[in-house]
Amino acid sequence: MTAALQFRNLTLGYDRHPAVHHLDGAVEAGALVAVVGPNGAGKSTLFKGIVGVLKPLAGRIERGDLAPQDIAYLPQAAEIDRSFPINVYDMVAMGLWHRTGLFGGVDRKARASIEQALSAVGLTGFEDRAIATLSGGQMQRMLFARLLLQDARVIVLDEPFNAVDAKTSVDLFDLVQRWHGEKRTVLTALHDIDFVRTHFPETLLLAREPVAWGRTATVLTPENLLIARRMCEAFDQHAEECAVPTAAAPLPIAGKPQGGAAGLHSHDR
Amino acid sequence: MIYDFLIAPFAEFEFMRRALAGTLALALGAGPLGVFLMLRRMSLVGDAMAHAILPGAALGFLVSGLNLFAMTAGGLIAGCVVALLTGLVARMTELKEDAALATFYLLSLALGVTIVSLKGTNIDLLHVLFGSVLALDDQTLVLIAGNATLTLVVLALIYRPLVLECVDPGFMRSVSRAGAPAHLAFLGLVVTNLVSGFHALGTLLAVGIMMLPAAIGRFWARDITKMIVIAAASGAVSGYAGLLLSFHTGVPSGPAIILVAGALYVVSVLFGQVGGLVRQALPQRHLEA
Numbered sequence: 237m238t239a240a241l242q243f244r245n246l247t248l249g250y251d252r253h254p255a256v257h258h259l260d261g262a263v264e265a266g267a268l269v270a271v272v273g274p275n276g277a278g279k280s281t282l283f284k285g286i287v288g289v290l291k292p293l294a295g296r297i298e299r300g301d302l303a304p305q306d307i308a309y310l311p312q313a314a315e316i317d318r319s320f321p322i323n324v325y326d327m328v329a330m331g332l333w334h335r336t337g338l339f340g341g342v343d344r345k346a347r348a349s350i351e352q353a354l355s356a357v358g359l360t361g362f363e364d365r366a367i368a369t370l371s372g373g374q375m376q377r378m379l380f381a382r383l384l385l386q387d388a389r390v391i392v393l394d395e396p397f398n399a400v401d402a403k404t405s406v407d408l409f410d411l412v413q414r415w416h417g418e419k420r421t422v423l424t425a426l427h428d429i430d431f432v433r434t435h436f437p438e439t440l441l442l443a444r445e446p447v448a449w450g451r452t453a454t455v456l457t458p459e460n461l462l463i464a465r466r467m468c469e470a471f472d473q474h475a476e477e478c479a480v481p482t483a484a485a486p487l488p489i490a491g492k493p494q495g496g497a498a499g500l501h502s503h504d505r
Numbered sequence: 506m507i508y509d510f511l512i513a514p515f516a517e518f519e520f521m522r523r524a525l526a527g528t529l530a531l532a533l534g535a536g537p538l539g540v541f542l543m544l545r546r547m548s549l550v551g552d553a554m555a556h557a558i559l560p561g562a563a564l565g566f567l568v569s570g571l572n573l574f575a576m577t578a579g580g581l582i583a584g585c586v587v588a589l590l591t592g593l594v595a596r597m598t599e600l601k602e603d604a605a606l607a608t609f610y611l612l613s614l615a616l617g618v619t620i621v622s623l624k625g626t627n628i629d630l631l632h633v634l635f636g637s638v639l640a641l642d643d644q645t646l647v648l649i650a651g652n653a654t655l656t657l658v659v660l661a662l663i664y665r666p667l668v669l670e671c672v673d674p675g676f677m678r679s680v681s682r683a684g685a686p687a688h689l690a691f692l693g694l695v696v697t698n699l700v701s702g703f704h705a706l707g708t709l710l711a712v713g714i715m716m717l718p719a720a721i722g723r724f725w726a727r728d729i730t731k732m733i734v735i736a737a738a739s740g741a742v743s744g745y746a747g748l749l750l751s752f753h754t755g756v757p758s759g760p761a762i763i764l765v766a767g768a769l770y771v772v773s774v775l776f777g778q779v780g781g782l783v784r785q786a787l788p789q790r791h792l793e794a
Binding site for chain 2: 307315320
């Protein structure tokens with residue numbers, strides 16, 4: 237198995253305060269990984285880092301041969317302007333961006349795949365509906381249809397089943413399993429521990445620091461969950477500079493020396 | 506009779522034909538831009554931008570009089586500098602776009618007023634403020650028409666990223682880097698259209714032919730394409746009817762055009778198909794699920 241993503245002593249955060257601290261490890265290509273942890277554990281931060289929206293404070297993410305369009309991302313709270321006058325069909329069609337680009341047309345083949353995606357999420361017949369008229373669950377179905385069209389090798393879902401009913405989550409999870417069956421790499425942030433236990437082979441338990449990562453049964457033990465729960469959520473405004481040497485990561489990027497002379501990583505950019 | 510009233514003014518007087526050509530071209534470019542400004546909740550940005558342009562245009566005027574080139578260049582430079590700085594600050598710092606724009610346009614305005622006061626004021630400056638749509642010369646007409654063409658071509662090029670940036674900026678960032686350049690190009694178009702508009706309508710009213718038609722479009726369409734068409738069309742109608750109004754009653758033409766657009770807007774607010782007040786008030790049986 238080859239790694240789709242590798243984290244090398246990765247620290248991500250805001251204003252020098254780490255939200256994900258010293259994460260090491262690899263996501264195998266084709267893996268189905270649940271990312272679990274309390275609120276503020278850094279799940280969304282990690283995802284933003286993977287997608288490249290957030291630059292690491294230290295360490296790095298190796299994406300191998302993945303191009304930016306190979307990673308599809310469903311944010312926790314999509315910044316969608318629901319009052320915008322656009323219909324479901326056009327919204328879903330945007331998933332074809334990597335094929336159409338700025339000017340490419342939507343040909344018959346593309347239209348067929350849009351219809352397939354709509355029917356896969358159960359939104360056939362909704363093509364002309366304005367997005368403002370969709371319910372929360374229908375909105376999420378529409379976003380999954382767009383993800384389907386993105387045809388990405390790595391799919392990152394940030395709490396995709398929040399605020400949707402049981403039927404919708406079952407339907408949408410079917411798609412996640414379909415992606416898993418197609419050997420795509422899927423990372424999903426979730427809060428439902430029992431659901432993770434039954435459906436996800438691999439789990440990363442995050443509480444700013446990685447608590448455990450591996451087979452779900454060995455990760456989601458009562459002890460580990462307790463550790464994760466005890467993690468303090470608030471930033472310490474007067475936190476000391478972190479003393480763990482950044483140079484712990486092998487293979488420093490040429491020309492970009494990491495860490496300070498004193499062996500501290502100073503988290504500033 | 507109808508001919509005398511509706512067509513004769515344009516058939517008989519060349520300056521009316523020029524004014525009509527100029528306003529139609531303006532409406533064609535400014536309407537679609539206004540729709541995007543409105544959908545991005547940037548309706549007041551056009552207004553602020555017009556203030557930012559004023560000092561540049563005034564400076565050009567003071568340096569070389571009522572010279573088309575100097576005033577256009579001054580306005581363009583002032584507008585682009587403000588747009589660029591605003592975009593940069595909004596993207597690179599915590600300050601949101603509206604706050605960044607407010608700071609820069611106020612600075613630009615203050616700077617402009619200072620420069621003007623250094624050289625003393627001039628009555629001709631009123632031309633800059635309120636325009637002179639009835640005195641468009643060949644050069645100005647070419648400028649306005651050229652700008653309308655440029656606007657439509659560039660809008661066609663950046664249409665997709667612009668729409669996507671409006672509706673789902675997070676997704677846009679994840680699939681393409683075209684968002685930022687498209688946004689900057691869009692702001693650039695707003696500036697060129699305001700500059701081109703101030704020759705006809707003045708810096709203060711140039712925004713009117715941009716925002717009023719857009720707001721009108723919102724009341725008649727649920728879909729952005731139709732909205733754009735309606736905006737451009739209602740701008741053109743306002744231009745035509747405003748010039749007639751001005752011709753027959755002697756009201757200044759710039760304000761007349763904007764007043765007609767305002768009347769169309771009031772009608773739309775009342776009777777518009779999408780969320781018009783009367784339609785809301787009418788009792789309608791709901792449908793089956």
